[in-house]
Amino acid sequence: MLRKLLSLLHNKVFIIAVLIIIQLGIFFGLVIKLSEYFVFIYVLLIALSFCMSIYVINKNDNPTYKIAWVLLIMSLSVFGGLIYLLFGGQKVPKELRKRDSDAIEDIQGVVWQNTEIMEELQIEDAVAHKQANYLWKNACFPIYGHTETTFFPIGEDKFKAMIPELKKAKKFIFLEYFIIAPGIMWDSVLDVLIEKVKEGVEVRVIYDDAGCISTLPSDYYKVLRKLGIKAKVFNPIKPRLAIQMNNRDHRKILVIDGKVGMTGGINLADEYINEKVRFGHWKDCSVMIKGEAVWNLTLMFLQFWNYDEKIKDDVYDYKQDNASFQDIENDGYVQPYxxxxxxEENVGEYTHINMINAATKYVYATTPYLVIDNEMKTALLLAAKNGIEVRILVPHIPDKWYVFAVTQSNYLDLIKGGVRIYEYTPGFVHGKTFVVDDKMAVVGTVNMDYRSYYLHYECGIWFYKSKVVMDVKKDYLETLEKSHEVTLEECTGIAFPVRIMRAILNLFSPLM
Structure with missing residues (x-):
């Protein structure tokens, strides 16, 4: 018992939470005391809450997100306005906005779109052309041919392919992951990275502080640097009241020599390869690309790396000559973004909605969290009402009970509207895929939830007429055979108190 207590007292999450609670207690205690002595302060706080509610209602923001905040502000009328000032909105600091804007401008100066590809797409499929054009114009990443693609339907397959590819590295290795945890997977990768550093290969690692807060020591980047690996922590967690900690790096990117790239839902931790059991069997997926399209992933990584560098990298030092990829046969079109x-551009959500609206036969989606806004729900329901076969695969064993409760709260309306929902019976689904009409697919890091759509840095790859499309579909249908289809009777048979609890959680889901 004493050992557990000491462990808790040394836990970074616990320490930060306690420090923030202490600050909140002091702050609100002071406000209460002042309100008791000065009536005008009490009136001022009520007025602030009213003004904040008006401000939120008139913001150009997601309606569901606005409703949740207004309800919270008005229910805590004295402190509601203060709470919104501290934690409300997306809380993206101005310096971060400017930094991102500058980085995008830098990227725009080094990328260009092959107009022949866009012309070919426009002739072949106007709908696909619209999607590719959207990503090019709004995410600033081109679409490519001459790219070989491989789909990994399970984490073990990615891990099996990843190690040999790392061992082939001659110039550089870039890794950017939300979660890194010591164990079979990361230790195996680290062993290769150490050997590669000794061979003179440049190795860089970026990991997210929130994602690794319970898996890595706070100074782990120093450990990596001592090994010769260049390492950075994204957006370090700090115990401050006006925290801007919501904007996490949820991307998973691996780039080797500018020739090989990987992304998908799989982090560098043992549960992702089922060497550690959490929430039953862990079903995830990833994709590997080789060829021209790797350049987009290289730029994504360098964009993040150069954020706080006084002397920026010359990105062309990490670009392969496209002539070296001309022998790669076109496997459809590939567009990492x-x-x-x-x-103000919700690229992840709009790409999903574009694909739903483009469907003429089916839409098959996989997501660990179905925490959707009205726009996404409308798109799914309209597709189903138009006769499109819409299926969504979610976990049966959740990692977060409250998020799963919100996921389940969306079942009834969707199923009544014709959407078919499946729960992966053996365990937890962490994959993020869309596949439509045997023509296009997305594999990436974007969940169907508010965090992915509005708060996190995310990435993915859109495929058109690539073999990945049919591989994703095949895996999807095989996974459904191991899953349970949720029925309308099951939804209507839920006990009334449970329905109330889910409805309340759903109301505040944008704040989770």
Missing amino acids: SDSPTD
Whole structure:
């Protein structure tokens, strides 16, 4: 018992939470005391809450997000306005917005779109052309041919392919992951990275502080640097009241020599390869590309790396000559892209909606969290009402009970509207895929939830007429055979108190 207590007292999450609670207690205690002595302060706080509610209602923001905040502000009328000032909105600092904007401008100066590809797409499929054009114009990442693609339907397959590819590195290795945890997977990768550093290969690692807060020591980047690996922590967690900690780096990117790239839902931790059991069997996926399209992933990584560098990299030092890829046969079209919370363009969500609206036969989606806004729900329901076969695969064993409760709260309306929902019976689904009409697919890091759509840095790859499309579909249908289809009777048979609890959680889901 004493050992557990000491462990808790040394836990970074616990320490930060306690420090923030202490600050909140002092702050609100002071406000209460002042309100008791000065009536005008009490009136001022009520007025502030009213003004904040008006401000939120008139913001150009997601309606569901606004409703949640207004309800919270008005229910805590004295402190509601203060709470919004401290924690409300997306809280993206101005310096971060400017940094992102500058980085995008830098990227725009080094990328260009092959107009022949866009012309070919426009002739072949106007709908696909619209999607590719959207990503090019709004995410600033081009679409490519001459790219070989491989789909990994399970984490073990990615890990099996990843190690040999790392061992082939001659010039550089870039790794950017939300979660890194010591164990079979990361230790195996680290062993290769150490050997590669000794061979003169440049190795860089970026990991997210929130994602690794319970898996890595706070100074782990120093450990990596001592090994010769260049390492950075994204957005370090700090115990401050006006925290801007919501904007996490949820991307998973591996780039080797500018020739090989990987992304998908799989982090560098043992549960992702089922060497550690958490929430039953862990079903995830990833994709590997080789060829021209790797350049987009290289730029994504360098964009993040150069944020706080006084002397920026010359990105062309890490670009392969496209002539070296001309022998790679076209496997359809491949378009890696990323999404940032610091602009007004919700690239991850809009790409999903574009694909739903483009469907003429089916839409198959996989997500660990179905925490959707009205726009996404409308798109799914309209597709189903138009006769499109819409299926969504979610976990049966959740990692977060409250998020799963919100996921389940969306079942009834969707199923009544014709959407078919499946729960992966053996365990937890962490994959993020869309596949439509045997023509296009997305594999990436974007969940169908508010955090991915509005708050996190995300990435993915859009495929058109690539073999990945049919591989994703095949894996999807095989996974459904191990899953349970949720029925309308099951939804209507839920006990009334449970329905109330889910409805309340759903109301505040944008704040989770």
